[in-house]
Amino acid sequence: MARCVLQRLLLLVITMTLPMMTMAGEVSVAVASNFTAPMKVIAQAFERDTGHKAILSFGATGQFYAQIKNGAPFTVLLAADDETPARLEREGVAVLGTRFTYATGKVVLWSKKADLVDAKGEILKTGKFDKLALANPKLAPYGAAAIQVLEKMNLTKQLGPKLVEASNIGQTFQFVSSGNAALGFVALSQVFENGKLKEGSGWVVPSNLYSPIKQDAVLLTSGKANGAAQALLQYLRSDKAKAIIVSFGYDL
Incomplete structure (x- = not known):
């Protein structure tokens, strides 16, 4: 009797889950x-x-x-x-x-070095760094936003020689995380988790410096x-x- 009930329950489970499996x-x-x-x-x-x-x-x-x-x-x-x-x-x-x-999305100026990027992004004005990475502004919206930030801060000409262009925002992050660039404009999501930076230092760029x-x-x-x-x-x-x-x- 118990075995019969168990078999019926097993058949019922299979019958209920089979449509879900076939529709997946x-x-x-x-x-x-x-x-x-x-x-x-x-x-x-x-x-x-x-x-x-x-x-x-x-x-x-x-x-x-x-x-x-x-x-x-x-x-x-x-x-x-x-x-x-x-x-x-x-x-x-x-x-x-x-x-x-x-x-x-949100843009952040980020460095893997814990003490390089200050809370207001003043490091950009001082120019005391080697290379600044950003994504291709013609292909990547985050790259276009980075250019807008530099233009709003009147730093495009000053920092032009230091710019290193990546094909996308993923490669931009790789440039900075590998040390090939001292800092870069990346997506906040790439370096942020559970309410804080995962490592390094960063300045969350104010949203009024670039288009949403x-x-x-x-x-x-x-x-x-x-x-x-x-x-x-x-x-x-x-x-x-x-x-x-x-x-x-x-x-x-």
């Missing part, structure tokens, strides 16, 4: 480099909670735009700006009505029929995902 899918996501750390955490939670798997690729938003236009098989774009997803919508490559801002970095997500037309892609966009709006995003220093 994969979503190919193009993710802006600055969002690497939080997206890795979100992807793990997304898979645990939904059964869907997010296949992540990280890079510069401008590069992703070119790849998507050339037929790269991404189904979701998490951009570092709001213009690129809007442009893809206008060009018919993204699904109208699916675009939303998932995070607002609204980072938009959008469903690409190749993912229109992809249930996992739609589920991921919905998951990014969840309280759990929002908490993760905020913990890495973003605004919502």
Whole structure:
């Protein structure tokens, strides 16, 4: 009798979970480099909670735009700006009505050295450092923001010879963390976790020195029929995902 009941319970569990297993899918996501750390955490939670798997690729938003236009098989774009997803919508490559801002980024002047960057960024005015890294302003919104900061501070000409340009914000971080550049303009999310800098020294650049970095997500037309892609966009709006995003220093 007990064995019969156990078999029935086992059959019930299998019957209930089988549809979930068959519905689970994969979503190919193009993710802006600055969002690497939080997206890795979100992807793990997304898979645990939904059964869907997010296949992540990280890079510069401008590069992703070119790849998507050339037929790269991404189904979701998490951009570092709001213009690129809007442009893809206008060009018919993204699904109208699916675009939303998932995070607002912050720029930080950061050095791996604990005592180099002061709380007001005065180090920039003194010029007492070797190289200053920033992302390609033509491809990376964080690089464009860095140029705006230097222009607002009237330091573009003075610091021009010290600038080292990286292809994206991920490489910018690598330049600074490896010591190839003394300091650099990076995304706060790359060096910030649980309310504080993970290491080194930094100046969180006041938001009035650069245009707001609204980072938009959008469903690409190749993912229109992809249930996992739609589920991921919905998951990014969840309280759990929002908490993760905020913990890495973003605004919502």
